[in-house]
Amino acid sequence: MPVAPSPGGVRVERVVTSGVFELDGGSWEVDNNVWLVGDDTEVLVVDAAHDAPAILEAVGGRRVVAIVCTHGHNDHVNAVGDLVRATGATASLHPDDRVLWDQTQPEPPGGELADGQVFTVGDVDLTVLHTPGHAPGACCLHAPALGVLLSGDTLFSGGPGATGRSFSDFPTIIDSISERLLTLPADTVVLTGHGDTTTIGDEAPHLQEWLDRGH
Structure with missing residues (x-):
């Protein structure tokens, strides 16, 4: 579903990258x-995953105002170092996710995310929403001017992010989604960390189904 640019010309672009997610001794393509x-x-770059050259090609000659890491799983941060070195931008992560970051990243993130923090790009503000559950420091970015939520791995088309591995918790992610995300306008477009986009209105009616199935 397309996202219309702001009056000032701010738009959303997607780069799909491929690699390996590793946690708890397992690995998945x-x-x-x-x-x-x-x-x-x-x-602003959200989640520097796998392929810094592909991300830099999409950035082009633009200034990178920040690199926001929605959470610390390796598949969302494994191109951060190269991107920081190439652009001079600061990569920010919620401090509660350092436990995951430190498993795979040799250097600390340059900045910390906080609930309510605002990043500004052109005429658009993006507000950080701390939404733990998939990971303790998981965050989303809400840009009302664009009508979008960048949900990381908190909310997908079809339900919550996975909570079956270390440092995740199903009741916590349900609280985050129901209290912080499903209260957003129904027409908010949800730009997910993997797979297809969705909307708040498409997902909200299924909350009880997710509770019943337990994931």
Whole structure:
């Protein structure tokens, strides 16, 4: 579902990258959505996954105002170092996810995310929503001017992010989704960390189904 640009020309672009997610001794081939929110001069990168050259190609000559890591799983941060070195931008992560970050990243993130923090790109503000559950420091970004939520791995088309591995919790992610996300306008487009986009209105009626199935 397309996202209309803001009056100032801020638009959302997607780069799909491929690699390996590793946790708890297992590994899985995955495709990740890397989201770029920006205009012709500056851009914010959400989740530097797998392939820094592909992300940099999409960035082009624009200034990277920030690199936001929605959570610390390796498949969402494994291109951060290369991207930081290439752009000089700061990568920010919620401090509660350092337990995951430190498993795979040799250097600490340059900044910390906090609930309610605002990033500005052109004429668009993106507000950080701390939505733990998939990971303790998992965060989303809400951009009302674009009508979008960048949900990381908190909410997908079809339900919550996975909670069957270390540092995740199903009741916690349900609380995050029901209290922080499903209260957003129904027409909010949800740009997910993997797979297809959805809307808040499409997902909200299924909350009880997710509770009944337990994932």
